[in-house]
Amino acid sequence: MSPGQVNLSSTPAQAAQTSAAAGAAPANPGHVPAAAPATDAPSTFISGSTETSGSGGGRNAAKITIAAVLIVAIVFAGIFVLGKSMTNKRTKTLNSLLAQVADKGATQLPTTQDEVEILLGEAKSLKNRGDREAIYQRLLVAEGNNLDEIIAQFAANEENKMTPDIRVKFFQVVQGRNSPEALPALIDHARNASKPETAGAALKAARKLATEKDLTNLLGIIQFNENSQIQQDAKRVIMSLAERSTNRSEIATAIQSAYESATNDKSTVVFLELLGSTGGDTAAGIVETALGSEDKKIRIAALAALGSWADDTQFDTLLDYMASEEDDTLRRQAYAQAFQFLQKDRDRDDLALEDMWKALAQEASTESEKIQIVNGLAKIVEDWAFAVVEFFLEDENDKVSFRAEKALDFMETKRNRLKPDPGDDEEE
Template structure:
């Protein structure tokens, strides 16, 4: 890059492998943004070459797409400092910055949707897949006219491909892109195409309208599981003010299966326009065609580079119109109707819009009622309180005794009403006692049935089961185990599901932890897979609850691959050691019995890439060893040369669980170069495991590998272990290995041990 042409004026931002600078083009006299690859420390030329390739690929991709809604590339090349790309400096804010102040109004969303779809139509016409669409990669800028414009930036992950391609991996083997907007196929490491971008657009639209991610979680594994299980709350529930067809259009984009999404941006945009027109014809919402009119911003230009989107999003703010930086008033088509006005001082021209004529409602005059003969009570105008009328006392004549009065009608009504209420209360008490006695008798009858140890499939009505479950709320009930046993041996009498009802009680907020744990055991014993899956789904949200380990153990008995992602999610979310152990054991069990280990390995690699928790990543490494896939081998090999001691130990353990002895040479290389004793011990132990009789071997090479490993043994413990394995195997290679240890290069204890081993296999 010529230093005479571009003057660097400061750094804008920095990512994993690149930095972006603000610069001035002295030839064309304009501000630009320059993106460079960061200097790579050490001799990591592979990483530098990969970063250079990706940067120049971005330049090629962007320069091939000339569109008003895509960031423009001006120049690219390589100089003494490495590769660089010169692009337009965008004046505006990212879409996620807009959403932070409030979710989008309908009219502003319409503009964002149409403009972003138009941008992707241009890209898809050139078979370009972006693969990293997210709000932080969508800029909102303002034109001189005052209208806002959407621009898609950062095609660093884009790739020209008319055929499906695989997800790009960086030098840390981490999947690029934000996990909240990644399609399921990006975690599964299957070929990607334009429908992957449609999914990301859908997640972005959902976020801009709801203020929350469609697939959220407290950890990366939970988010990934949300994508893969498509557990998303319908947008209509969060934004009931929007037309239903708009919500359905957004949800169409985030379908789990690629075939269920829009085939392309062109198809999606056509449906949006068609649905909008149809809705308008039937009296629905019809946006104004002029588009939003905004004030020209006064802030300085800025280029936003890709960043990890914050997981904390404001979900409570009401929809807000898009307003440019600076806090000026902006007019959009969703705001109050005003006549066309020409203004100055940077204010946009508000287009004239037809006023809505409201017909006045005619209310008939109230009927005037003649005044009553009784004079009305006086009203105090200051307090609006009716003044009391004077009481008229009848005259008393001397010599006459006043007659005794009977009860007035009012008193009689009050007395009769009181008696009626008392009778009702008495009846309710009597009925309640009878009902309570009846429930007690029924409860005791149900408990007596448990005494018959041979009882199975006892018919139980929904009312009976509810009675049993409700009794758990009574702290005075002592025979709780009998209640659980009675539920286990029940069968439904009538059209209801025992397992669903038990699941509802077990996962209810008011259920005591111990009762929840026991009900989880009941669900496991009954073996209904629907209830087990429901319990696992609850366990993902309650990873440290005592019942979570029971849920894992119950699901582990069936060894279903459908539960694999649930186990991954729980393992990533829990802090309880017992739950972690059970989840890892369950995952290993599923892998061992799976016929599609490659797919499971891809899911584990995706979980490993998407996590920042060290312990979780170590578990993923250990589990990968059971899959025997190429993707697993690559990840484990890189971990074996990591700077992290624990990661190297986990990698050695993983190779020790490999289905065959293929990684043997890799382990020997690691053993020879390792300086840390604990890691070196783990590597040697794994090498012995690989050569054991439980693995698949090339018998012609097995003897040579045992002799090679024997030569690498440096401690008496390692030598004794090999001798024991040779005696136990009693194979063709056993004698040569034992004779090797009878040599004078070993101390007396090892020579004696080996000699006894030879005698034993001869006998």
């Protein structure tokens, strides 16, 4: 053995030699050996050769071995005590943090980064769902420096092992906090996530936060992610961005470029649908061309774009297509998009809204389409809406006429509540 090394595997041999020496009969039975001279206590620092000879050397080796074992035991005991102490402190901190949200109205609770890391670490591992929900609530109202970025990065990092449903919950916390600081982590996870459900949750959290700077990455997700649900989630983020943006023409140009360079049918369809969210002449030209495509999927996507158009300028295009389309599937798709378009909560001129509803009502041909018109107008209490619904009282389909009758009763009651007749007060 080399000098300066302690070979623990040699201990049994040394112990065996000591045992054998102790068991042998003394050479002179009547003789009591003199006590060994006292020596200095062994130093805790061992240097030089550890080889020994004779019985004294064996005892020294045994002492060294025992001392080493005791030192190791003391170290492990210290680690255990320290670990237990740290665990107790962590648990105490956690309980204190959760006690703060016993009041359901608690908001903006001061929180340090260390405390947030405790909350995050416990939430990803706790088995009790109720305990995790309390932690999510505490994270939601935490107030402190860089907390949004910390929470988002923790949720987005797949090296932090957790089940997909827990990661989704973390992204819901991020969504509730609604901070732009979380956006880079959200987009990064959406691009690289191994689980589609967590990617979708990240995109949902990013929906109200995304800016024009994120457009390239979002279009890239649609282009290269093969999961249809993720493509749709990314599309909704871009639609929300376009709705908030003051520079829709820039977004339309980016979508046009992605549409023209699309490498697969699925992404081509999504990009075409997206053009409706920006509106404008460029998008209108592309959609008009797509409506004449021989590919039915492309035409359906073009109709979807018209159904989500950024303004009312393309509504007549939908009606014209509906009136001229001989394919029943495409005609019904056009009708569905036109009806959806009128359901959008927009600030429209009353006369324009009346003309649009009347024009669509004239195109309603099936039972379901006529009932849709009646149900849609039942929410409006203007005189012209009554007139259109009354038209369906005489419909040859009993279900349609019955629904129109019930709708008129509902509309009359609603109008009386919202616009009471002044004459009623005079009579009283």
